[in-house]
Amino acid sequence: MPSLLAQAEPLFINLDSVLFVGLPYAAIVLFLYATIRRYVSSKFSYSSYSSQFLENRKLFYASAPWHFGIIALFFGHLLGFLIPREILWWNSVPARLYVIELSALIFAILALVGLVAALHRRATSPRIRVVTSKMDIVILLLLLVQVVDGIWIALFHRWGSSWFAGIMAPYLWSLFKFSPDITAVREMPFAIKLHVVGAFVILAVFPFTRLVHLLVLPLSYLWRLPQQVIWNRDRRAKQP
Amino acid sequence: MDVRAQVSMVFHLDKCIGCHTCSISCKNIWTDRRGTEYMWFNNVETKPGTGYPTQWENQDKYKGGWEAKGGTVKLRSTSKAKYLPNIFHHPHMPTMDDYYEPWTYRYDNLFNAPAGDDQPIARAVSMVTGEPMEIKAGPNWDDDLGGSPIYASNDVNLKGLPEETRQQLSALERLVFFYFPRICNHCLNPACVASCPSGALYKRGEDGIVLINQKVCRAWRSCVAACPYKKTYFNWSTGKSEKCLLCYPRLETGQAPACFHSCVGRIRYLGLLFYDADRIKEVASLPDDKIVEGQRDLILDPFDPEVIAGAKKNGMTDEFIEYAQRSPVYKFVKVWKIALPPHLEYRTMPMLFYVPPLLPVLGSTDNDIYSSKTKPEEVFHKFDEMRIPMEYMANLFSVGNVDLMKYTLKKLMAVRVFKRAQTVGDIEMATALEALHAADTTEEEAEAIYRMTSLPTFSQRFVIPPLHREMAVEAYKDPADFKKSVGFGFTEAPKRGL
Numbered sequence: 001m002p003s004l005l006a007q008a009e010p011l012f013i014n015l016d017s018v019l020f021v022g023l024p025y026a027a028i029v030l031f032l033y034a035t036i037r038r039y040v041s042s043k044f045s046y047s048s049y050s051s052q053f054l055e056n057r058k059l060f061y062a063s064a065p066w067h068f069g070i071i072a073l074f075f076g077h078l079l080g081f082l083i084p085r086e087i088l089w090w091n092s093v094p095a096r097l098y099v100i101e102l103s104a105l106i107f108a109i110l111a112l113v114g115l116v117a118a119l120h121r122r123a124t125s126p127r128i129r130v131v132t133s134k135m136d137i138v139i140l141l142l143l144l145v146q147v148v149d150g151i152w153i154a155l156f157h158r159w160g161s162s163w164f165a166g167i168m169a170p171y172l173w174s175l176f177k178f179s180p181d182i183t184a185v186r187e188m189p190f191a192i193k194l195h196v197v198g199a200f201v202i203l204a205v206f207p208f209t210r211l212v213h214l215l216v217l218p219l220s221y222l223w224r225l226p227q228q229v230i231w232n233r234d235r236r237a238k239q240p
Numbered sequence: 241m242d243v244r245a246q247v248s249m250v251f252h253l254d255k256c257i258g259c260h261t262c263s264i265s266c267k268n269i270w271t272d273r274r275g276t277e278y279m280w281f282n283n284v285e286t287k288p289g290t291g292y293p294t295q296w297e298n299q300d301k302y303k304g305g306w307e308a309k310g311g312t313v314k315l316r317s318t319s320k321a322k323y324l325p326n327i328f329h330h331p332h333m334p335t336m337d338d339y340y341e342p343w344t345y346r347y348d349n350l351f352n353a354p355a356g357d358d359q360p361i362a363r364a365v366s367m368v369t370g371e372p373m374e375i376k377a378g379p380n381w382d383d384d385l386g387g388s389p390i391y392a393s394n395d396v397n398l399k400g401l402p403e404e405t406r407q408q409l410s411a412l413e414r415l416v417f418f419y420f421p422r423i424c425n426h427c428l429n430p431a432c433v434a435s436c437p438s439g440a441l442y443k444r445g446e447d448g449i450v451l452i453n454q455k456v457c458r459a460w461r462s463c464v465a466a467c468p469y470k471k472t473y474f475n476w477s478t479g480k481s482e483k484c485l486l487c488y489p490r491l492e493t494g495q496a497p498a499c500f501h502s503c504v505g506r507i508r509y510l511g512l513l514f515y516d517a518d519r520i521k522e523v524a525s526l527p528d529d530k531i532v533e534g535q536r537d538l539i540l541d542p543f544d545p546e547v548i549a550g551a552k553k554n555g556m557t558d559e560f561i562e563y564a565q566r567s568p569v570y571k572f573v574k575v576w577k578i579a580l581p582p583h584l585e586y587r588t589m590p591m592l593f594y595v596p597p598l599l600p601v602l603g604s605t606d607n608d609i610y611s612s613k614t615k616p617e618e619v620f621h622k623f624d625e626m627r628i629p630m631e632y633m634a635n636l637f638s639v640g641n642v643d644l645m646k647y648t649l650k651k652l653m654a655v656r657v658f659k660r661a662q663t664v665g666d667i668e669m670a671t672a673l674e675a676l677h678a679a680d681t682t683e684e685e686a687e688a689i690y691r692m693t694s695l696p697t698f699s700q701r702f703v704i705p706p707l708h709r710e711m712a713v714e715a716y717k718d719p720a721d722f723k724k725s726v727g728f729g730f731t732e733a734p735k736r737g738l
Contacts, residue, residue, distance in 0.1 A: 043455040044732045049479040050459040054368070056335045067328040099641035125337070126369045131476060133302070133737050208738055216458050218437030220325075222320055226434035229517075233555055 016186040019197050024175050027204035034207035035215060048213035054127040062121050066114025070143075072107040073150070076100075077164070081172055091162045102160050103155065108151050115144050139202070139209040146198040153191050168196075197203035242517040243540060243550030245485060245564065246428070246448035246591050247488040247510065247704060249346045249500070249577045250572045251421055252693060253597040254652075255507040258419035260284050260380065262508075264498035266423075269487070269498050275477025275655045275736075277342035277367045280379050281484035282499040288395035288409065288632065289382040293338040296470040297396035297583065303332040304468030305431050305586030306524065313524050313587050317465040318435050323390075327437065328335075332465040336476070340377040368476070385417050392417070397635040405629050416627035418597040420636075421507070423499060424471040424484035425582070425590030426450050428515060428538070429524045432483070435466035445554075447707060448591065449486045454734065457481055468586035480733050492709045496702045506696070511567030511703040512560070513574075513591065514540040514547055524587045531584050538589075539574050542567070563705035569593065569691060576681075576689055578648050580637040595693075596637055596645065598652055599628050647680065654679035655686045 039046060048051050080087055091097040119140055121193070122132050156162055167184045174181040185196065266282040285291045299305060299316060306313040317332045345362035353360030382391035388410060398406055405489040408414050426443075430450050433441040440456035441463055443449070452463070452472070459479040463472040472483040478543035487497035495501065500508045515538050523534040540547045542564040551561050564570065572579035572593060579593035630642050630649075638644040654675040676686055692700065 027300065032555055038738060042732055044478075044480075044734060045738050046455075046458060047479040048459045049736065050461055050474075052330060052333050052335070053464075053474040053476050054336055060329045063328040075265070126371060130369055131736065135737065193442060212736070213458060216438070218439070218458065218460065220439065221323060221437040224439060227429065227520075228433055228442040229445045230442045231555075233446060234607060 007010060010140040016182055019193070020171075020182045020185050021175075021180045023197065023204075024180075024200045027200040030204050030205055035212060037108055038207055040217075046216050047210070049131070049210045051128055051131050054131065055121065055125045058117065058125065060122040062114050062117035063230065064114070066118060067110070069107040069111030069114060070147075073104065073111060076107070076161075080161065080164040081169050084169035087161060087165040091159070091165075097159055097161065101159055104161065105151070105154050108147060108154060112144075112147050115140065115147055119144065132222050135205070135209045136189065139211060142202050142205065146195065146202060148199060149191055149195050153195060157189060157192060176204060241540075241546070241550045243514050243547055243554055243556075244445065244448065244517045245551070245556060246426065246513045246515055247491065248426075248448075248513045248569045248573075249423070249568050249592045250509040250511075250566075250595060251592070252507045252509070252595040253418055254419060254595065255505040255693075256284070256419040256597075257505045258284055258286065258384070259504050261502045261504050261695070263379075264419055265498040265502035266484075270485070271482075275475040276473070276482060277473075278336060278339050278379075279473040279482065281471070281473075281482075282421065282423045283368060283379055285380065285422060286383050286385060286392075286417050287420045287636070288392040288398065288417065288628075289385070290391045290394050290396075291420075291422075292340075292379045292381075293334055293470050294377070295394065295396055296468075299468060299586070300466070302334060302465070302470065304466060304470065305583075305588055306429070308525050308527070311525055313521070314467055315431055315435055317431075318462055322439055323435075323460075323462065327460055330461045330465055332468065333461050334464065336368070340379060340381070341373060343373055343375055395632075397632050399635065400640075401629055401631055402734075407725075409628075414627050417600055418477075418599060420594075421499075422469065422471070422582075423592065424450060424486070425469055425588065425592045426484075426486060428517075428520050428589035428591060429587060431466040431468060431586070431588050432463035432466060432472045435462040436460070437462055438729065441472075444488075447488075447491070449488050449491075450483070451485055451488070452481050452483055454478075454480050455483075457465065457586065467691075469590070477736055479736060480631045480734075490703060492707045493707060494704075498696075500702065506701065509568040509692075509701045511569035511574065512542075512564040512705070513567065514542050514551060514564055514570055516540055518590060520623065524589055526703070528566075528585055529641060531587070532580065532638050532644055535581060535584060535589060536574060536577070539570070542570065557705075557708075560705050563703055566703050568696070568701060568703060571688070571692065576651070576685060578651055578689065580644070580648060582637060583639075585639045594637055595652070596633055596648055598649060598656075599626065604670070650679040651681050651689075654681055655689050657681070659690050 022110070052063075087100075091100065122128050122136070122140070157163075171181065171185045185193070188196075202211075247513075262282045263280055263284055267280065270281055271277070271279040280292065283292050291297065295301060296304075304632075305316055307316055318326065341606040343364045344367055345364055347362050350360050350362050363372050364375050365371060382388070385392055393406065393410060398409075409416070426448055427450065428443075428448070430441070430443060433443060433450060436457075437460045438456050438458045440453045440458070442451060442453070444451065457480040459474070459481070461474060461481070463481050463483075464470075464474050466472075472481050474480075475482050486640075487495070487499075490497055496510060500510055519538055523531065523538050526534040542548070542561060548561055551564075569579070572595060579595050581590045581593055584590065630645055631640070633649075634642045634645040636639050638648075654672075657667060657675045658672045661667040661669045673683070676682060
């Protein structure tokens with residue numbers, strides 16, 4: 001019996017396996033299932049739930065820096081995942097590495113400023129409190145932890161853009177190829193592990209929060225005609 | 241030619257008594273829910289005044305509507321280049337403070353307050369936060385010129401008027417105002433529709449009603465900023481925009497819209513207008529001095545065989561065409577030319593029209609003594625002495641075109657002179673006929689205007705054909721799909737969040 005348990009341990013009991021294999025898959029499945037289900041059964045709830053109407057000035061200092069910061073960071077991470085070799089090549093010249101690291105840090109600070117401003121706004125504006133749900137607070141705090149942790153990593157575990165391409169990109173790819181390889185990730189410092197776990201936790205709660213608005217980003221406005229006319233009746237249909 | 245129909249309304253402002261019954265009946269049906277307390281799909285403003293939301297006509301501030309640029313029109317508030325960077329914080333979004341914070345009173349305190357030395361009071365509490373609040377504004381805060389030095393004198397339509405004329409407006413002996421009921425104009429070139437990034441807004445082909453699909457709206461807030469009339473509203477609770485729906489569920493069941501039906505002064509007329517959808521953009525791009533006439537040209541003659549053929553091509557029934565021929569709106573706007581659209585310079589092509597009020601053109605002061613001695617037949621000479629400046633009326637209804645406003649008011653006055661000669665007899669008939677001639681009208685037309693203004697029955701004011709929903713949506717859809725549906729067509733509760 002003891003020998004059997006010892007064999008099973010790395011797969012089922014090991015915390016790293018749970019966090020870096022179990023959690024990611026669970027999060028992805030939950031994300032896909034719940035977003036689709038919400039879109040089908042509760043389309044009305046797909047909204048950005050803007051509260052600009054109730055409070056305008058503080059929103060600017062919260063929403064604008066947060067969005068510009070996090071969008072840049074999102075695409076930065078995405079590039080590290082999609083084209084790790086090119087990122088490593090780019091970083092081979094120190095000056096170019098500093099450009100990428102410094103701009104990432106600036107965007108991260110922008111995002112942090114936005115988040116803090118958003119939390120402050122939610123806490124201090126009586127009108128905004130009325131339209132604040134539990135999930136709004138949950139997601140704001142999760143994002144705050146994630147961004148602070150990200151800044152910590154950028155400052156104390158340098159240089160993230162390089163080791164992300166070398167370590168995290170293969171790990172993420174291994175997840176997508178259904179042959180998870182956590183040998184490198186499990187050796188990472190705590191802050192980085194927390195960042196990975198945080199990302200999948202955010203993915204898991206995503207469909208239950210207002211974050212769904214980024215799935216319905218209205219890009220079609222770029223090419224649609226200004227006016228829209230909808231006919232209830234087929235207008236060329238034969239009249240009785 | 242692409243012949244389409246528009247359900248269109250005329251407001252006869254001389255008949256409006258400013259009772260707000262329309263606003264209340266609308267509110268009771270549509271906007272008494274959480275998040276909509278501050279919305280008035282129908283509101284009545286006192287003019288001169290700043291209106292609701294405050295100074296909504298000030299497009300330097302709100303950036304509503306379109307501007308003509310290089311032979312075409314462009315939205316003031318957004319564009320394909322700007323909408324994405326501005327999506328996180330809309331720079332031109334009005335806030336609740338531009339409207340007012342809705343409130344109620346703690347009435348229960350009147351009954352439940354513990355015994356004490358003072359009378360209990362019902363404190364005002366915000367309907368948003370539930371906290372006690374100080375009331376600072378309301379939807380008709382400047383009703384009947386209340387607080388005029390602050391409100392009436394800041395009316396945007398007074399722009400360009402000489403200081404002397406502005407001063408006269410607040411002189412006690414010359415005080416003057418009229419009521420301006422406003423609903424969504426169900427425009428032909430709606431800025432709200434054109435601005436919506438999600439494409440949630442649309443115009444219905446059959447009747448021209450502009451609606452918001454509540455399931456597609458994602459709270460990007462563009463429509464609120466883009467509508468120059470500020471008639472799309474943001475529901476702060478559900479996070480969706482809402483607007484006047486011209487009571488389409490009532491129209492589809494043969495009932496008049498709530499505002500129309502409850503109108504005490506019977507100032508409203510509802511009928512069809514046919515228009516040429518191919519020329520909307522061209523007309524919307526016309527220069528300011530041609531656009532009012534341009535819009536009249538856009539409205540088609542429902543008796544013209546070519547128009548009838550076009551209407552049939554677009555699926556309109558004979559019944560529909562017959563109703564369009566009897567439309568009171570068509571007569572007011574196109575035949576008699578006495579109804580004008582509000583602020584056509586915003587270029588949204590509003591399809592609601594106003595018969596401008598005559599107001600007390602006769603009364604004025606003579607050596608500081610109030611006088612109404614002016615004989616009615618002299619009235620045409622008195623237009624320049626109208627208590628309300630002609631330029632003001634022109635800024636509101638005819639894109640600053642004073643001649644057009646004079647033409648309209650002259651005709652309305654001529655009808656009065658003619659009827660007075662006929663029924664009271666203190667004016668010579670010859671003088672009256674001369675007045676009719678001078679006002680570009682005839683005895684028959686004057687009689688028709690008089691009858692439609694003073695003696696119309698409900699069925700003459702409300703000329704809307706059955707909209708045959710049973711032959712439109714229901715005919716092509718499985719009724720089982722809608723078995724549990726209510727209201728807007730889906731059972732999902734319109735609540736905030738998941």
